[in-house]
Amino acid sequence: MSENATTSVKTPVDFWFDPLCPWAWMTSRWVLEVEKVRDIEIRWHIMSLAVLNEDRVDELPEEYRDMLATKAWKPVRVATAAWQKHGADVLGPLYTALGTRFHNNGEGPTLDAIAGALADAGLPADLIDYAEQEDFAFESELRASHKEGIDLVGQEVGTPVIAVPGADGEQVAFFGPVVTPAPQGEQAARLWDGTLAVASVPGFYELKRTRTKGPDFSNL
Numbered sequence: 001m002s003e004n005a006t007t008s009v010k011t012p013v014d015f016w017f018d019p020l021c022p023w024a025w026m027t028s029r030w031v032l033e034v035e036k037v038r039d040i041e042i043r044w045h046i047m048s049l050a051v052l053n054e055d056r057v058d059e060l061p062e063e064y065r066d067m068l069a070t071k072a073w074k075p076v077r078v079a080t081a082a083w084q085k086h087g088a089d090v091l092g093p094l095y096t097a098l099g100t101r102f103h104n105n106g107e108g109p110t111l112d113a114i115a116g117a118l119a120d121a122g123l124p125a126d127l128i129d130y131a132e133q134e135d136f137a138f139e140s141e142l143r144a145s146h147k148e149g150i151d152l153v154g155q156e157v158g159t160p161v162i163a164v165p166g167a168d169g170e171q172v173a174f175f176g177p178v179v180t181p182a183p184q185g186e187q188a189a190r191l192w193d194g195t196l197a198v199a200s201v202p203g204f205y206e207l208k209r210t211r212t213k214g215p216d217f218s219n220l
Contacts, residue, residue, distance in 0.1 A: 010041040014171075016149030016161040018049045019075040019098040020109055024160040026180045028095065031162070033188035040164075044091035046083065047146040047159050048076045071109045074131040075102075078114050080142040081130040082123055090123060097121040166200055174199040 015031060017024045035042055050072040057065055075098055082090050097117035098109075107113035115128045130136065149161040152173035163173035174195070183191050198204050 010039050011164060012043055013040045014043050014045060014149075014163040016045045016047040016145070016159060017095060018047055018072070018159045019079055019095055019102065020049060020072050021159045022103050023158075023176075023178050023180075025099040025103045026182050027160050027162075027176060027178070028099070029182035030177075030179055030188055030191065033182060033184055034192040037185065037189045038192060042092065044088065044095060045145050045149055046076060046080055046091070046142060047149045047161065048072070048142060049159060050076070051143060051146045052150065052155070052158060074111065075109050075114055076142065077130045077133060077136050077138075078118070078127055080136075080138045080145070081127050082118075082121075084138045084141055085127070086123065090121065094118070094121040094123060164196065172196065172200045 013031065013035075015028065017028060019025075031040075031042055034040060050068050053060060053064075053068055057068070060068075079091065079094055079098070082094050094117065097120035098114065100120075101107045101113040101117050102109050107116075111128065111131060114131060115125065118125060118127055130138075136142070149163075150157075152163055152171060153161050153175050157175035159175075161173060161175055163171045166172040177191065177195055179191065182188070198207060
């Protein structure tokens with residue numbers, strides 16, 4: 001390498017997801033588009049809608065309570081077990097495999113879909129055994145990862161949570177953005193630049209508009 005050559009250091013982007021959430025899925029596809037056009041490197045982390053809502057279950061609509069009780073734990077347990085046994089680098093490919101089956105293909109978070117995703121990601125089939133493990137072997141690691149992400153933004157939001165280094169060395173963290181369909185190319189980059197601009201303003205709280213359409217929740 002010549003004396004004039006410089007090495008580009010990519011900005012780490014920490015992304016917390018629950019594979020069950022269709023909104024997080026859309027945001028994750030957008031961030032992957034951003035990775036193509038901005039000097040960033042995504043680091044995937046697990047959070048859990050079931051953990052997030054466990055202290056307020058009685059306040060939730062019955063349909064959402066049922067979904068959390070019957071469907072939310074299985075994929076996040078398998079993802080956590082994969083991370084703990086095979087390293088954080090497997091989370092990105094596994095999330096893509098799970099989300100493609102759950103959301104794009106309409107399979108929903110079934111055991112068959114999870115098993116198929118493990119195969120798609122090149123991971124051992126026996127990780128499916130963790131899906132229904134009530135005394136989950138990696139419960140503390142799951143909850144610690146969830147807490148790390150949610151503590152950055154507070155309990156009143158959901159998934160995803162994104163954090164980037166701020167100008168002063170402190171992390172700039174935010175929930176969302178909620179966007180569908182996932183922007184592509186330069187549009188993805190403009191949304192990224194704008195999101196960072198507003199999120200880095202001290203005291204900025206919320207930007208929101210009426211939702212007119214969104215992903216299909218019927219498969220969950």
